[in-house]
Amino acid sequence: MHMMIGDFLARRLTEMGLRHIFGVPGDFNLSFLEQINARDDLAFIGNTNELNASYAADGYARTSGLSGVITTWGVGDMSAIGGLAGSYAERLPIVHITGLPPLYAVESRALLHHTLADGGYGNIGRCMAEFTVAQTRLTPENAVTEIDRVLQACWRERRPVHIQLPSDITHLEIEVPQTPLVLAEPTGDSRQVARAVEQIVAKLNAAKAPVLLIDAEADRYGIAAELAALSEKCGIPYASLLPGKAILDETGAFYLGGYAGAASLPHVREAVEGSDCLIGIGARFTDTSSGFFTDQIPTESYIDLRAHDLSIGREPIVAAPMKAVVQGVLSQVKAVSRPAPHKPAQAPIEAAQPDEALTHKALWPRIEQFFRPDDVIIGEAGSSHTALSGLTLPKGSTYIAQPVWGAIGYTLPALFGSQLGQISRRHLLFIGDGSIQLTVQELSSILRHKLKPIIFLINNQGYTVERMILGEHSAYNDIAQWRYTELPGVFNAEATVMTRVVETAGQLEETLSALHAHEHAALIELKLPTLDAPEALKKFGKAVADYDYGLFGPRNASQRS
Template identity: 65%
Template sequence: MRMLIGDYLIRRLAEAGISHLFGVPGDFNLSFLEQVEAAPSVSFVGNCNELNAAYAADGYARTAGLCGLVTTLGVGDLGAISGIAGAYAERVPFVHITGIPPLHAVESRALLHHTLADGGYGNIGRCMAEYTVAQARLTPANAVEEIDRVLQACWRERRPVHLQLPSDITHLSIEVPDAPLVLEDSQGDAEQVALAAEHIATRLAAARHPVMILDADVDRFGTASLVADLAERGVIACVATAPAKAVLDETAPYYLGGYVGAASRPDIRELVSQSDCVIGLGLRFTEINTGFFTQKIRPEAFINILAHEVSLAGRSIPAAPMAAVLKALLAKLSPSTRTLPARPATGAASAPGQGDDALTHAALWPRVAAFLREGDVIIGEAGTSNTALLGTAFPQKTRYIAQPIWGAIGYTLPALFGSYMGSPERRHILFIGDGSFQLTVQELSSILRHGQKPIIFLLNNKGYTIERLILGERSRYNDIANWRYAALPHAFDREDKALSLVVERVSELEDALKQAEQADKAVFIELILPEMDAPEALKRFGIAVADYDYGPTGPRNASTQTHAQKG
């Protein structure tokens, strides 16, 4: 069987479940994009720039599965690289395809545009190798083997991969296999899986107060339902790190809340520190997950079920993948007679503020919690929004998108675009700060161009409040231009596809939420908030960051020093 190389790549992408490619056209990828244009199985989605395209691919992959990113050599690749690195850090898989100059130019070291004009063509590949799990420069001789190898690695590791496609080979014909590409998770070694499951089952049987700590890999490797079954059968309490927010049903009796080391709720902090069996699920001890490394877990009690292996009190059991181990463990585990820890009572107290009161965070977030509904995709920008949402209980079947590990501000607006593209049947709600919005604002035009209907809350507190809480409360470097944000949907679109509102008072917020519920178009709500107002958790976070980053003799905000002393 013979196919054109570009058509074969498209076929393999489709067989891997990829139906959307985000990106920006450039002369070195146009020959491939012509083939995409003609293909019924894959669609190209243009973005305003390559960074936004990478963020959109990330958002899509979190809710809809594998997708692709298309750029052109040099300027396009480096424009996208922060988004690719973020996906690597957060373990989000997509396929990066970059059009490069023709093979004859590469081999003759021709001095072309989009290069450093030094004849070198390996620099971009070396950059991308740092932030992808597999890479290849395609040629007619290696295309079949390398395309399959790289796609398999993308799926196996749930991280980005990088393919360089020379512009002069897309329309060359090669021999290709008839068999379709099948992406399968490794089942590991049966004996190692059984050994790990036996050890964990024995530990659980003897444990009085076991607890599972979830991290992002539970979502990325599709094991949330297995974890829920294990929690129910074994009567095991569950807590989640920030990257695993809403991976489990937060209304379930076994789910206790979020875990952030010493900054956790007191009952959760005590449960983890005193537990005789702590099971991590892909757990990474980052400063975000541990409250700046303040976790207290007894080493002899700790088991970490990782993507491809299990760590038992420091002893590694290789070839024991998470899904296979959880399935084997469920088969061994007998129902338990333990009782779950009691959760603190949560009263239905009315939200602060009313009528003409100025809008504050204290008034905002309880009303937001009441506005959320089952099945929503909720997206929280780094800083104020993410901090508040991490402390908000979500309804069933909610999906939460944030980037707590990489933490690139501006990520969420393009991620919203990508997620909506992949799952348009779900209501999407974005909470983003004014400073973050200014980094990637162009993608608002893509959202409107494609007729998407998200609800966007723009938190306008006149600058980088999270940075002000760390340092520079009154410093000019934390100031930004105060745009007319609510006017931007009309500037970016000529067809009046969005309802724009400005909210300064509590009554206006309540009215805006009602309008958002009823609107059959995109909704953009600018929330005017006090400059230094923030959720209490964010204020504490700012102090912790300053302590960690600058040391005991470093600079501090006078107001936060006072706050810390009182706390």
């Protein structure tokens, strides 16, 4: 059968399961956008800039499994690359398609706009190769094989890929297969999988204090249900690293809490580091996930499951994919009844007086009560993510943050993508004033598409996370003060948006009560003191300063001992 190249690429995207693709139009991608517009199974979603488009694609992938973003050559690609790098770091499958100038212009080294005017067309691909797992420049001769190769790599590795689509070949017809694209999971070598399963089952059966340590790959490779079943079958407690938050039920009896080395609660650290059979699920001990490398993981009793291979103690086993191994262990391990781990009782919430100024101490316990099952909760880097990391999220909730890449401003566009992919779920975003000023334009896209998130904007007059690290009173951490609650009217005068400015504990209570019955979007500005911060963020700031600036480097006065 024959199809136009652009139509075949769009068909393959839909066969992957893609329903929306984000981006910004430009002259070199318009011919492909016309082909997308002609379809009823794939919608192009325009963004306010390419960086926001890549963030939106990232958010979409977190709730829908995979995503795509379209840019135009050069200027569009370089705008999007920061978001794609974040998706690479956080392990998310994003198909990046760039509209390349006409193939004849590329081959003749034409000095075109959106280039460096040096006749070179290899620079974008070289840049993208650093942040994608596969790249290609399509031609009529290679399109069929290259499209499938790159899309398979995107799914197999759960990381971005880069496709260059010349603008003059989208409407050329080529012979294509009739069979649909099948995204098969690697099965590995059955002998290696069996060997790994046998050893892990033996260690679990003999263990007195096994623990599962969950990271993001448990979600990316779709094994959360199997891990929950393994915990239940064998009475195995589980903890999570920061990127793995809420992948398994945090209200479950066997949930220990978050693990971050010395920054962990004592009972969590004792259970994880004292385990005689600790199974890490794609665990990466980054600075923030390890309490700045204070983790003390027992090497000999540690089983490190990775996407396609694993290690048991010091022994590597290749060609043993995580999913196949976990499924094998679940089917073969013997059931064990263990008591649920003891967890210290939570301290009672101190009721604030209605006229008391709002503080982080009063805010977050009340926010925890406001959550409900199946919420999608999004935490921006800084105060919000730090505070949310310490809360217990309800059953069925999804937590979205960027703890590895940590780009401020990421979460507002990510909210747009996530809610577009899961429109029936309630979305709550917690973002700071400094962060929202980077990407606030995407609020117009949210309102344009009639989405109804609840956005809590923490206004503490600048970059609080940076103040906690260094420069408590320095002007470089200050920002302009906006009238934030007027922004919805600026971006979409016809949208129905509840806006409030909250400065006291009493106003917070009234606002949360009103939100329970509210059926439209909401933007709630929470005014907090400039140097107020969650206690965990204060400790984090000192740890970062100690790590970054050396023994004789500058410190905040409050950090000096």
